[in-house]
Amino acid sequence: MxxxxxxxxxxxxxxxxxxxxxxxxxxxxxxxxxxxxxxxxxxxxxxxxxxxxxxxxxxxxxxxxxxxxxxxxxxxxxxxxxxxxxxxxxxxxxxxxxxxxxxxxxxxxxxxxTGESLGAFALTEPTAGSDAAAVKTRAIRNGDGYVLDGTKAWINNASVADWAIVLASTDPEAGKDGITAFHVERGGFSSGEPYDLMGQRGISVGELYLRGTSVPEDSVVGGLGEGFEIAMRSLDLGRIGIGALAVGIARGALSAAIEYTTGREQFGRPIASFQGIRWIVADLATDIEAARLLVHRAAVLRDAGRPHRREAAMAKLRASDVAMKVTVEALQLHGGAGYLKGSPVERYLRDAKVTQIYEGTNQILRQIVARETLG
The missing domain is CATH 1.10.540.10 (Acyl-CoA dehydrogenase/oxidase, N-terminal domain)
Structure with missing residues (x-):
């Protein structure tokens, strides 16, 4: 394609x-x-x-x-x-x-x-997902350092990370302006068993536990109270990446569907020769290209040093919705063969769903786009 x-x-x-x-x-x-x-x-x-x-x-x-x-x-x-x-x-x-x-x-x-070490980004918690500013993990000043207590949830690399950037509240009264980022080595946190995920099953997502973890003052990343904005800026990049990832899932699924429909024969000819199939493929290819262009536009704006929070949200929002649409249709084009466990399109479909959830649910992204558009 x-x-x-x-x-x-x-x-x-x-x-x-x-x-x-x-x-x-x-x-x-x-x-x-x-x-x-x-x-x-x-x-x-x-x-x-x-x-x-x-x-x-x-x-x-x-x-x-x-x-x-x-x-x-x-x-x-x-x-x-x-x-x-x-x-x-x-x-x-x-x-x-x-x-x-x-x-x-x-x-x-x-x-x-170089792949010698693995890190984690510990923002979300059991009660702080879309409302990322609601973190309950505390960092209390103690002499020349801090003591961290809390539980982080839905953390990629939780069970394999050698270290983590942990977001904790140093000033609960200040809300999001009281959240600080800390670098914490394993030993300062423990992890549970990885979640049994529906898709993207190798990302080792799970929980991190901080129980009276003492860290020195120089473990602060950025400055005191800057953690939330650091997280938001990194998510602007992450959403461009997730948008591109979703486009990749969609493209892989469509490629599999094209290969299958051009090789599968019914009624004496490849099913890809039937107009009903051809129009589905045409719509999916158009959706993928449109999503890709949104991703690339957001990337170009970031490379130019221009504001791009709205465009990154748009890219991730549209690309993830496209990934779900394409993978569902690609499985349908495979018929029963696509419904088998281990079929590539079955995996693509399961992998696609979470792109509408992590790095900001698509509902939250619509809020961001509306705020940046309407004020």
């Missing part, structure tokens, strides 16, 4: 083609096993690191732009949404450390990018 547009320069096309080939050879063969085993894909993750795809936008590493990174996310997700998602988390953590961290904290970026 054509995937060219006016945003892409020669270097972007070359990057996309390189990552597509890498994903086809190094990621796709492991996708079904990652899904079945529901374990973090350590081996594939190391290969992604060796390919220079972790911390892709950081100047000290690959120094790529966000548009190029969105291409990386799409190509990885077309092969395995789990693999794309774990790479996305590394990007967000590298961004936070690079832009907000002390020199000591920035030293974490290199082992993160």
């Amino acid at each position: 054509p995937t060219e547009n006016a945003f892409l320069e020669t270097g972007h096309v070359a990057l996309r083609d390189r990552v597509r080939e890498f994903a086809r050879e190094e990621v796709a063969p492991h996708a079904a096993d990652i899904d079945t085993r529901a374990e973090f894909p350590h081996g594939v993750y190391r290969r992604i690191a060796e390919e220079g795809l972790l911390g892709f936008t950081r100047p000290s590493l690959a120094g790529g732009d966000v548009l190029g990174w969105s291409l990386v996310m799409e190509e990885l997700a077309a092969a395995s949404a789990t693999v794309a998602d774990v790479a996305l988390l590394a990007e967000m953590l590298a961004l936070i450390l690079d832009e907000e961290g002390s020199e000591q904290q920035k030293a974490l970026i290199s082992p993160l990018a």
Whole structure:
């Protein structure tokens, strides 16, 4: 399927083609096993690191732009949404450390990018999901440091992370302006068993527990009370990435459907020759291209240093809805063959659903778009 547009320069096309080939050879063969085993894909993750795809936008590493990174996310997700998602988390953590961290904290970026260490971003809690400012984890001043207490929920890499950036309230009376980010090493937190997820089953999502965790003052990332805004800025990037990931899922599902419908014969000819099938494919291809353009527009705005919170929300909102629509229709085009456990389109459908939920539910994203549009 054509995937060219006016945003892409020669270097972007070359990057996309390189990552597509890498994903086809190094990621796709492991996708079904990652899904079945529901374990973090350590081996594939190391290969992604060796390919220079972790911390892709950081100047000290690959120094790529966000548009190029969105291409990386799409190509990885077309092969395995789990693999794309774990790479996305590394990007967000590298961004936070690079832009907000002390020199000591920035030293974490290199082992993160080489796959030697794994991090987590601990924002959400059992009672603080869409209302991210409602965190109950406390950080109480104690001498020359802080003591952290609380439970974090729905945390990617929870069971495998070597360290985490933890959002905790240092001033409950100040609301979101009293939330601070802390770097906490494992040992300062424990984790439960990973959740048994419907899709993207290798991202090791679970809970983190902080029980009287003492951290020094220099564990603060950014400044006191800046944690919520740090989180929101990182989510602006993350939503572009999730948008690209959703496009990748949709494209992978449609590609599978095209392969199946051109090979499956009924009534003496391939079912792809029937107008009813052809029009479905035409609509899905159009939806995917429109979603991709929204993602690329948001990426280009971020690369230009222009405001893009609205556009990032739009991109993630539309792309995730498209991913659900395309995967449902792709399964339908497979008929009974698509409904079998282990069918690629069955996995794509399960992987797509969470893109409408994490990094801001699509209902919350509509609120953001409305606020940024109407004031």
